[in-house]
Amino acid sequence: MCPNPLDLNKAIAIHPAPRSDTANLLDFDRAGLRDYFETLDEKPFRADQVLKWLYHHGISNIDDMTTLSVTLREKLKEKAEIYLPEVESGHLSEDGTSKWTFRLRGGNGIETVFIPETNRGTLCVSSQIGCALDCSFCATGRQGFNRNLTTGEIIGQVWLATKLLAENPATQNHRITNVVMMGMGEPLLNFKQLVRALNLMLDDNGYGLSKRRVTVSTSGVLPAMDKLKEAVDVSLAVSLHAPNDELRTQLVPLNEKYPIKELMAACQRWVGTGDRKRHILFEYVMLEGVNDQPQHARELVKLLKGFPAKVNLIPFNPFPMSGYKRSSATSVERFWKILNENRIVATRRKTRGDDIEAACGQLAGQVNDRSKRELKFVKPRFGENL
Numbered sequence: 285m286c287p288n289p290l291d292l293n294k295a296i297a298i299h300p301a302p303r304s305d306t307a308n309l310l311d312f313d314r315a316g317l318r319d320y321f322e323t324l325d326e327k328p329f330r331a332d333q334v335l336k337w338l339y340h341h342g343i344s345n346i347d348d349m350t351t352l353s354v355t356l357r358e359k360l361k362e363k364a365e366i367y368l369p370e371v372e373s374g375h376l377s378e379d380g381t382s383k384w385t386f387r388l389r390g391g392n393g394i395e396t397v398f399i400p401e402t403n404r405g406t407l408c409v410s411s412q413i414g415c416a417l418d419c420s421f422c423a424t425g426r427q428g429f430n431r432n433l434t435t436g437e438i439i440g441q442v443w444l445a446t447k448l449l450a451e452n453p454a455t456q457n458h459r460i461t462n463v464v465m466m467g468m469g470e471p472l473l474n475f476k477q478l479v480r481a482l483n484l485m486l487d488d489n490g491y492g493l494s495k496r497r498v499t500v501s502t503s504g505v506l507p508a509m510d511k512l513k514e515a516v517d518v519s520l521a522v523s524l525h526a527p528n529d530e531l532r533t534q535l536v537p538l539n540e541k542y543p544i545k546e547l548m549a550a551c552q553r554w555v556g557t558g559d560r561k562r563h564i565l566f567e568y569v570m571l572e573g574v575n576d577q578p579q580h581a582r583e584l585v586k587l588l589k590g591f592p593a594k595v596n597l598i599p600f601n602p603f604p605m606s607g608y609k610r611s612s613a614t615s616v617e618r619f620w621k622i623l624n625e626n627r628i629v630a631t632r633r634k635t636r637g638d639d640i641e642a643a644c645g646q647l648a649g650q651v652n653d654r655s656k657r658e659l660k661f662v663k664p665r666f667g668e669n670l
C-alpha cells in the first residue's frame with residue numbers, strides 16, 4: 285500500500301463540472317478530433333498537435349498547449365474541456381502492482397490496475413461501470429451495471445496511470461507497454477467508445493502502442509467480435525472458462541445466447557483471413573471441482589485441437605460470497621499437463637496484487653447498480669462462503 289495514497293491527488297488537477305455544451309477533447313480519436321476542428325473552422329493538423337499535447341506530453345490544461353495560437357486556445361477553452369476522472373485512491377502492492385480508484389461524474393467509481401513485469405508493464409483498463417453479464421465467478425458482475433464509460437473515461441485511465449506512475453518515486457520507472465481491456469465491464473458492449481479509445485492507444489500521436497500489445501478481452505459478444513475485426517487491429521482474448529455448453533452457461537450466462545459452437549465459429553473468422561496470422565488467447569479461470577477436472581481438460585483439447593490458440597489458466601480470485609474456491613496447484617498442474625501433452629499451448633497466470641484486491645475479477649469499484657443485481661445474491665451458489 286502507498287503510505288498515503290491520497291497524496292497522489294495533489295498533483296492532478298481536479299476539473300469542475302462540465303457545461304452541457306462542452307466537448308471533452310479526450311472523447312475524440314484522431315479522425316473525430318480533425319472533424320471537430322473543422323467545425324471550429326480550424327485546420328485539421330491542429331488536431332494532431334492537440335493529441336500530442338494530451339498524450340505525449342500529458343497536458344491537461346489548454347493554456348499549456350503552446351504550439352496553438354492564443355486565439356485558438358481561447359476558442360478551445362470556450363467550447364471544449366479536458367475532463368479526467370478524479371483520483372480517489374491509489375494502492376501499491378508488495379509485488380509492485382498499482383491499483384487506483386477513479387471517481388467519475390455522477391459518483392460511480394472504477395478501478396484500473398498496473399502490473400509490472402520484467403520486460404513489460406501491463407495496464408488493465410475498465411470499459412464499463414460494473415457489468416450486465418453476470419458471470420457467476422466475477423466480482424464486477426456481482427456489482428451490477430450502471431453505464432458505459434465514455435472514450436475519455438477509458439483513455440483517461442491510461443492518461444492518469446501514466447502520470448501517477450511517474451509521480452510516485454516507488455513507481456517512476458514503471459512504463460505502460462501493454463494495455464488489456466480486462467478491468468471492469470464487457471468492452472464489446474461499449475463498442476463505439478471502445479474503438480475510439482483503442483485508436484488512441486495505437487495512434488502515433490496518441491500512445492503509439494503496437495497492435496500486439498493492446499488486447500480486448502470478451503466473454504463472447506459474437507456480432508461485436510466480427511465488427512471489431514473490421515474496425516481496429518488489436519489482439520483478442522476470449523473468456524472461455526468451460527469446454528461444454530452446460531457448464532459454460534452456468535459460469536457465463538451469455539453462453540445461452542451465443543453457445544460454444546457459434547463462439548468457435550466467430551473465433552475461426554477472427555483468425556481466418558487478413559494480412560497477418562492471428563491467434564486467440566482463451567482465458568480459463570480455474571474453479572475447484574467445477575471446471576478443473578481431467579475430463580474438462582480432455583474436452584478442451586478436443587475443442588481447441590488445430591486452432592491457433594493459447595490457453596491462459598487463471599487462478600480464481602476469491603471475493604466474499606462467491607461460492608467458489610481456487611483450484612489447487614495439483615489440479616492446475618494436472619490440467620495443464622493434459623493440454624501440454626496434446627500440444628495445446630497453455631500458460632498458468634501468476635496472481636498479482638492479491639494483497640490490494642487488484643487481481644482479475646476482484647475489481648469492484650463503486651457501482652450504483654441500476655440492474656438490481658445484488659438482490660439475486662442473497663445465498664452463495666456452491667458450498668460455504670469464501
Ligand code: SAH
Binds near residue numbers: 465467522599646
Ligand atoms: N468482460 C470481459 C473482460 C473483463 S473480465 C471478459 O469477461 O473477458 C477479465 C477477465 O477476468 C476475464 O477472463 C474474466 O473471466 C476474468 N475473471 C473474472 N472474475 C474472475 C475471478 N474472480 N478470478 C479470476 N479471473 C476472473
Ligand code: SF4
Binds near residue numbers: 418422424469523
Ligand atoms: Fe462481465 Fe467479464 Fe465479469 Fe463476465 S467476467 S461479469 S463479462 S466483467
